Amino acid sequence: MEPRITKPEFDSAIPAAAFNMDEARSVALAAMRARDEAIGLWIRKALTRAYRAVVEYPQRRRVQNELSLMTDRELSDIGLSRGEISRVFDGDFEAQASRAANAPANSRSAA
Template sequence: MDARITKPEFDSAIPAAAVSMSSAQAVALEAMQIRDEAIGQWIRKAATAAFRAVIEFPRRRRIYDELSMLSDRELADIGLNRGDIPRVFEEKFEARARQAANGLPQGRAAAA
């Protein structure tokens, strides 16, 4: 006696399981595609940020060196002090400088 079950016998015996397995596989495939797309976007963003950092470095270094060569009085004339020089390139620094120039308190956002 042969204990093996043929494919037609299996399909006729458990048709609902075959359908649910294929839909489960479709859901798994869709989840993998979404995951792969998210990973691809993250890699593209990271590569773009790294490329921009490499391109921007000489300009940023030149500005840093020029600010460092200014006297304390010249820095005060433009609203900076020595401690501000490394922070000039922070994203929030420009917004805070604009707020200070407009006379707004540091905690409030400038009106757009």
């Protein structure tokens, strides 16, 4: 039993191994590229959210102050209660408020 590889066996094995290495390298590079794009997208979204928060803060604060100055009667006229003022800028608040406003009168009193 000869453990050595002969020259023809070695020569025939090298091109196949080189091809597999090139294929593996290209798959690894594609995976790294996809990872880098995902990280870049996450960073871009985070910076956009932070920028919007800083830019929109004065307007949000002004609206919140104006709502806080309103009487309970005025707030109920526009469909708010004093406890909901802090939630006005929540993303799902508008959808919940429109569903509640469109609900029949008897179901609103039950909620």
